Amino acid sequence: MPKLTAAQIKEQTKKVQDAIAKHKREREDKDEHFTALKPEEIAAKLKRVNSPMVVSQGWSGTTPGGTFTYSIGIQNPDPVSAGNLYVHVWVGSGNVDPVVGTFLINVDPRFPRRRSRRSSARRSRRAPARR
Numbered sequence: 249m250p251k252l253t254a255a256q257i258k259e260q261t262k263k264v265q266d267a268i269a270k271h272k273r274e275r276e277d278k279d280e281h282f283t284a285l286k287p288e289e290i291a292a293k294l295k296r297v298n299s300p301m302v303v304s305q306g307w308s309g310t311t312p313g314g315t316f317t318y319s320i321g322i323q324n325p326d327p328v329s330a331g332n333l334y335v336h337v338w339v340g341s342g343n344v345d346p347v348v349g350t351f352l353i354n355v356d357p358r359f360p361r362r363r364s365r366r367s368s369a370r371r372s373r374r375a376p377a378r379r
Contacts, residue, residue: 252325257294260325264290268304271321275306282306284321300324300333313358 252260268284275282284304285293293301304321318337324330345351355361 252294256325257291260294260323261287261290264303264323267321267323271304271306271319275319278308278317280306280308280317294325299326300330302335 264285265287272282272284282304290303300322301324302320303323306317306319308317310316318335320335322333345354
C-alpha cells in the first residue's frame, strides 16, 4: 500500500484521537488505568506503517491471586479490513528471562494454558499412532 499523504495522516490522526478519547472515557468510567499514543506518536506511526496498530490500552487494578480486565484500542488506517489480530498479556516475573526456552515456560501454574485452535486442529487431523 502506498504511503499516506500529509493530509491523510492528519485525517487519520484525528480519527485515532477520537477513538482514543472514547476508549479513555470508557476506562475512566470504570475507574481503570489508561495509556494511549500522543498525537505526534500517532503521526509518526502512520508515516511508517499502513496496518492495524494498537493505539491505547486500559486495565483494572487487582490483588494478588485476583483477576483483572484488559482492553486495547486498535485502529486500522487501511481501506481493507484485517483479521486474525491477537494480543498476548504476560503475567509473570518482572525480569524477562533472556533464554527463550525458559522464558516461555516461566509461567504461574495457577493460570490455565491455552493452545490456539490452529494447533489443536492440526493435531486432530493426524493419523493415530501405531502401536
